[in-house]
Amino acid sequence: MELKSINGIKIDPKIFTFxxxxxxxxxxxxxGVYTDLKEYQKIMSLKDEIIPLMDYTQSKKTDDWFEEPQDDEDFESGTAVGTEIINGKCTFLDKDGLCVLQRLANEHNVHKWQYKPIYCVLFPLTVYENTLTIDDEHIDRLETCNKMNIQxxxxxxxxxxxxxxxxxxGFRELLKLKEEILSTNGVLK
Ligand code: SF4
Ligand code: SF4
Structure with a gap:
């Protein structure tokens, strides 16, 4: 079955029932997370404001923050840059479990996700091979993720x-697509 697209991104119908x-x-x-090269550059341009928000569990040395860039066609710019793991967590996660990139956005009174890699915003969803789908690979390797009995x-x-x-x-289109798919599958009465 050919998947429907919204804004050029194909939609995996499983997202409506999982x-x-x-x-x-x-x-x-x-x-940690793979960022697109442009996201990496944006984060590095904010380094002087990010550093004061970091605590003793994080490294304030910017050389410690990212891995070497690598070619990856799944990323818009064709280059992915992974964040390093420091003390068992992403370099940008503070001791209280908060992302300093989001904390900085809140301080700047801009959208809370403006400085965050889009992968982090979308998880537990992800865009893989141009398709919005469930990131079951990452969900499955986590011990505490999605362990609630929920509907x-x-x-x-x-x-x-x-x-x-x-x-x-685009979101309105997604809602319409959901109705279409669920009624076709007999999920909606
Ligand atoms: S949300 Fe922040 S702390 Fe979490 S993986 Fe993404 S960049 Fe790192
Ligand atoms: S339940 Fe999953 S998505 Fe939610 S915070 Fe935990 S690991 Fe992240």
Whole structure:
């Protein structure tokens, strides 16, 4: 079956039925993240403001923050740059389980996700091979992720993130697609 697209991104229909609950202290940030080269450059341009927000569990030396860039066609610029793991967590995660990139955005009164890699915003969803889908590979390797007995779907759980990613118009299209798919599958009466 050919997948429908919104804003040029194909949509995996599983996102409308997969059950997901989030109730842990950010284990998803313990493995670091691959950023696009442009996201990396944006973060580095803010280094002087990020450093004062860091605590004793983090490194204030910018050379410690990222791995070597590598070619990766899954990223818009064709280059991915991974964040390093320091003290068992992403270099940008503080001792309280908060992302300093989000804390800085809050201090700047800009959108809370403006400085965050889009991968972090979308998780537990992800865009893989130009398709919005469930990041089951990462979910499955985490000990505490999605361990609640819950009836919420991953789509319902991620509505704010999806609005941010697709914009209001794109999100309305996504809602229509959901109705279409669920009624075709007999999930909606
Ligand atoms: S690891 Fe899963 S349950 Fe925990 S904060 Fe991240 S998304 Fe939520
Ligand atoms: S950049 Fe922030 S949200 Fe992303 S993995 Fe690191 S600490 Fe978590």
């Amino acid at each position: 059950k997901f609950g989030c109730n842990c202290k950010g284990e998803c940030c313990h493995y 919420t779907t991953i789509f319902e759980h991620c509505q704010e993130e999806l609005k941010y990613f697709f914009g209001e118009e």
